[in-house]
Amino acid sequence: MPTSRLEAFSDGVFAIAITVLVLGIAAPVHTDHLLVRLLDLWPSYLGYVLSFLLIGLLWVNHHVMFEHIVHSDRLLMFVNVLLLMFVAFVPFVTAVLASTFRTGDDQSIAVVAYGLVLTLAGFMYNAMWVHARHGGLMDSTVTDAGVQRIRRRIRFGPLMYLFGAAVGYFVPILGIVVFAGLILFYWLPIPQLNAAGEKIGMR
Amino acid sequence: MPTSRLEAFSDGVFAIAITVLVLGIAAPVHTDHLLVRLLDLWPSYLGYVLSFLLIGLLWVNHHVMFEHIVHSDRLLMFVNVLLLMFVAFVPFVTAVLASTFRTGDDQSIAVVAYGLVLTLAGFMYNAMWVHARHGGLMDSTVTDAGVQRIRRRIRFGPLMYLFGAAVGYFVPILGIVVFAGLILFYWLPIPQLNAAGEKIGMR
């Protein structure tokens, strides 16, 4: 079974999850002192930017993986649905996170919840990659170096998200900094470690 | 008329219905004792997981059917729209289901409503399959064995959902267990009952 409809469906879920983030920010009901009211929503804007870049990034990584995965089976689809289940849950934990930074209560809980959802999503990437390699779902032209590069890339994710959650449990704002740092790190180009050629270097 | 735009439109509806499930879980307004507040939402998480896996599954089955259905006509489109109408209704019955498990009232009604929506969706799959076979909309290379396998698969669905609704009327939690069991069952690979070859076995 080719992966085209799986990719289209996943693209849809990524696109919707990223776009409904904005629905989590309620427009002020009263509009007197509007500037103050809008500025008071800063944790929501911060959460919006963080989660938008994050989901965008998860989408890019999905994209990169499915350049190499060219067949699908039922297990791959199942793990992919689990992955999307955590991605689509991000708007909820984002809203919770923003709420706690507005009220000042229990930010640590919200950061941990946010980090755990990311960790689980990251874990699913690894599960998909392992299954695709051992289940013969990869493009036959992919090189070992290419496989290793992506593996290193996606293996790092869930560990660091878990680290961010742990740090955030003690110092919430530091957990956010870890997540933001990770997102920026991932958006950087992949270092050119081998001779896999121009196409990889473009990424 | 080819089925490509029908599939794209259906993929869109499946992807949106699955992603708006999260909008049914309201983030806590107050964030003191956040952990307790978040844990209190367990029926919403359970409903989210159940319905996400379920809609994901319905999407996979749609996918599998449209590997064989390669032409469309107005009746097929109409039945497909009815199918999507029930799929897109799942977020509503999921929210109702979660509410009753939070309040403890009238869970049986909510389980029955949930099961009936699934039953109707499952019935539409059967209607589409019957029409596609008799209306000459199938790929000419499909084998009788392939048609039978899918027919067995989709015929089982609505009966079991109806059974889950009936069981759930008397013991709500047992109805949920039936639905969850069905979802897991469907996600398992199709047993290889005949010599239809490797591609089928991969599913």
Place this chain on the structure above:
Amino acid sequence: MPTSRLEAFSDGVFAIAITVLVLGIAAPVHTDHLLVRLLDLWPSYLGYVLSFLLIGLLWVNHHVMFEHIVHSDRLLMFVNVLLLMFVAFVPFVTAVLASTFRTGDDQSIAVVAYGLVLTLAGFMYNAMWVHARHGGLMDSTVTDAGVQRIRRRIRFGPLMYLFGAAVGYFVPILGIVVFAGLILFYWLPIPQLNAAGEKIGMR
């Protein structure tokens, strides 16, 4: 400019508009006497079914038109955006319509508003078709008979929606009956009036 991205974008808007209809139905906050509470929402279910079948139908008609329209220009895109603007507004007038049938107040206003949105959407189909014919955007293989058939089909729509709005101003429920009748009429197969062949007959 080919029409593929225009079709994909339009499919997206149709799919989202049809799926967010369900967000207009609020799950009951309290769940005691749930059956009564759920049954009390009957106008919302009716509105959901009516608008789902209607948007599905508008999508099919879009599909049929763009089998023949194979080039696009800026004006076509603009009219298409206006069309989508009315389609995406349907969830709002549906929610208003359902509210009035729950409260019993001012149903006539809601039916007129619903009908006018449909009328405007239907008008845009005609504008697109006229422009596509005179702007040289059609497939060169399309027959005059094919063009006439679609023209008859889409010309009828806005007039009847306007008629439904007018009737509904005096007898609201009768306006709904006109809309429902139209939707069913449109879902019926196109009568085979000429020798345009098998493909048309399939529709």
Place this chain on the structure above:
Amino acid sequence: MPTSRLEAFSDGVFAIAITVLVLGIAAPVHTDHLLVRLLDLWPSYLGYVLSFLLIGLLWVNHHVMFEHIVHSDRLLMFVNVLLLMFVAFVPFVTAVLASTFRTGDDQSIAVVAYGLVLTLAGFMYNAMWVHARHGGLMDSTVTDAGVQRIRRRIRFGPLMYLFGAAVGYFVPILGIVVFAGLILFYWLPIPQLNAAGEKIGMR
């Protein structure tokens, strides 16, 4: 890396952002004096039309750019995600804008916020275009004249949105007029300034 999935993902975000605009208009809870209640929502309708045409326009411009940009790299994807982040934020500033025109308070703040989001989105178009040109991501057949025409077109946008925001700070309604004028201006055909041929003329 080809741009097909980037375009599909972007189309999805544009389509969702444009369609969720309607969710920002709450249907009246009470329906007595419905006509008055519906007419009172005029700022929401105005905002809906303005933002629908605007997002539709941004989508068209994206479309036009990606006829020429045929390769993507990580930086292009990142800037594209930033662009989508501002596009997906439009429903929020639209809702705020409509609120202030209903209450009469602090409209200037809302117009400035609206204009700034547009300015940032417009800026990202320019960043993408500059990067695509210097990063070798363009179709090799594109002419200098074609590149210049699009550059002129997209360079104008953010400056004018900023101008609209500035004007709107002093006279809110005039800011709206500037935005509306810009939207109409952009929907007009591109003047045929050179001999780049029929295809450009069609636009």
